[in-house]
Amino acid sequence: MSRLLFLILLVLAARPAAAVTLEMNGAFTQGGIIMGRTDPGTELTLDGKPVRVSPDGIFVLGFGREAEPKAELVARGADGREQRRTLDVAKRDYKIQRIDGLPQKYVAPPADVLARIRRENAEIKRVRQIDTEHAYFAEGFIWPAKGRISGVYGSQRILNGEPKRPHYGVDVAAPAGTPVVAPAGGIVRLAERDLYYTGGTIILDHGHGLTSAFLHMQDVTVKVGQELKRGDPMGTIGSTGRSTGAHLDWRINWFDVRVDAAVLVPPMGE
Ligand SMILES: [Zn+2]
Known part of the structure; x- marks a missing residue:
């Protein structure tokens, strides 16, 4: 040696x-x-x-x-x-948000749509368990749309006077038809035009169980299985499902853990 x-x-x-x-x-x-x-x-x-x-x-x-x-x-x-x-893990204080004037069928759904809601929820739940090995999330996130922030993560919702589950998305209010883009790369796992609560809905899989959901969309222009790059168009803002005005509700899950999408992006600029 x-x-x-x-x-x-x-x-x-x-x-x-x-x-x-x-x-x-x-x-x-x-x-x-x-x-x-x-x-x-x-x-x-x-x-x-x-x-x-x-x-x-x-x-x-x-x-x-x-x-x-x-x-x-x-x-x-x-x-x-x-x-x-x-x-x-720092504790946060959550706001109370009252929303009145919702059609009553969205606050207490009629019996004949319960099966549909269950079916849709089961599909959303299934998609959020997908554990993709590609780390699309690592490239960082941009806002999927620009507008006024009209709702934040965690707020306690009181709908037509009835306490409901907290709100988990960040709401971006902008005119119907405003483009929505992929905030980071990923694979489209759900692309539906008409879910009961969330209307036009996309779920994008950023890898490792991190998924973005985009709710109340007017147009959905992507298909399940499609791979998107950050900034790729996905559709437009709308007011479909349980919604009182045109906005994008963007929410993120880590598997079944609901996290705050807003922590991934800089404050909304002008
Ligand atoms: Zn919302």
Whole structure:
């Protein structure tokens, strides 16, 4: 063995085992979305639930509306080394939003549409479980449409005086017909013109269980299975389904965890 090679081997052997790389970026709040990078081959869990890591070490995770103040991230390197990180998840205060004047059939749906609503919800639920290996989300997000913010994540909804489930989207109010573009790349998993509550609806799969939904659209110009690049047109803003005016409701899920789309984009400019 050459003296040089021997020295190199000696240095490698003496080097202390480095910790697993764990870099994270994003909103450490309820509704927050975190993107990160670790060493390829690392196994990650968040509070015991596996988190997909791409072949080059990229991952995404999210915190729900009522997420606990702490979350435990465990990274196990390919060589078995483990690193634990306790993540602080800041609490958020949510607004109360009253909406009156909705047609009563949307507040208390008539019995004959319950089967339809169940069917549509089951399909949406199925699509949100899809775990695509491509990390489209890693390229970053833009607003899918520009306009006035008329609704935010997490607000408690009171519809025609009745307390309902919270609102999970960010609402962008703009005239019907305003173009809607893909906020990041992805694969279209659902493209429907007329769902009961959400009207014209698209669900775009950004990879690793992160999906965007776009609701109340007037035109839907994409098809299931189509791959979109960030900025590609998808249709137009409308007021279809349970809606009181033209707006785009954009919401993001990490599997069944509802997160806040607005944390991914800069504040809406003029
Ligand atoms: Zn909305």
